Amino acid sequence: xxxxxxxxxxxxxxxxxxxxxxxxxxxxxxxxxxxxxxxxxxxxxxxxxxxxxxxxxxxxxxxxxxxxxxxxxxxxxxxxxxxxxxxxxxxxxxxxxxxxxxxxxxxxxxxxxxxxxxxxxxxxxxxxxxx
Numbered sequence: 001x002x003x004x005x006x007x008x009x010x011x012x013x014x015x016x017x018x019x020x021x022x023x024x025x026x027x028x029x030x031x032x033x034x035x036x037x038x039x040x041x042x043x044x045x046x047x048x049x050x051x052x053x054x055x056x057x058x059x060x061x062x063x064x065x066x067x068x069x070x071x072x073x074x075x076x077x078x079x080x081x082x083x084x085x086x087x088x089x090x091x092x093x094x095x096x097x098x099x100x101x102x103x104x105x106x107x108x109x110x111x112x113x114x115x116x117x118x119x120x121x122x123x124x125x126x127x128x129x130x131x
Contacts, residue, residue, distance in 0.1 A: 003092050004085035006124060007106045007114035015040050016051065018073035022059065025051050025072050036103055038112065039076045047079030048105055048112050082107040083116065093121045 016025050016037045028037050039049030051072055059075040060067065082105040083092045092104055096118055106114040 001089045001124065002085065003083055003087045003089055003106055003116050004113070006089055006120045007085065007116045008120065009114045010112050013038055013112075013115060016072055018042055018049065018071065018076065018078075020072045022051075022056060022067040022070045022072060022075060026056060026067065029053070036115075037072075038080070038105065038115070039072055039078060041110075045110070047110075048082070048107065049073075049076035049078030050080035050103060050105065051076045052103070080105045084108055085113050089116075089121060089124060092116055096121065 014028050014032045014034055014037045016028055016039055018039050025037050029035065036050055036052040039051060041048055049072075055075045055077065056067070059070055080103075081095075081099070081101055083095065085106050085108055096102065096104065102118045104116045105112060106116055
């Protein structure tokens with residue numbers, strides 16, 4: 001099974017500007033009930049990023065940050081770790097486990113196609129158990 005068959009497509013993702021405040025990112029996360037937001041590219045040849053609850057907590061606790069003064073770009077993981085839509089899910093899952101990553105952006109030709117989460121991968125296992 002390929003990543004493209006399991007991923008959450010781009011249309012369902014929440015994107016945020018790198019210039020947005022961390023408070024704005026948190027508000028998006030709360031409104032859409034998600035644990036991460038994708039940071040848009042700055043330029044055509046730029047990289048997508050990812051902001052998670054963990055990034056936000058680290059910035060506030062470790063750096064004694066103010067969520068109104070910090071920009072998303074300051075705390076985001078840029079570039080986000082990504083895989084191709086054409087990759088077999090088992091390799092993406094192995095990458096997640098060995099690197100302790102819960103989310104992988106799905107990017108081909110430097111364009112965002114979706115996101116693959118640990119929940120998506122577990123969903124495949126759950127479906128196979130039910131058969």
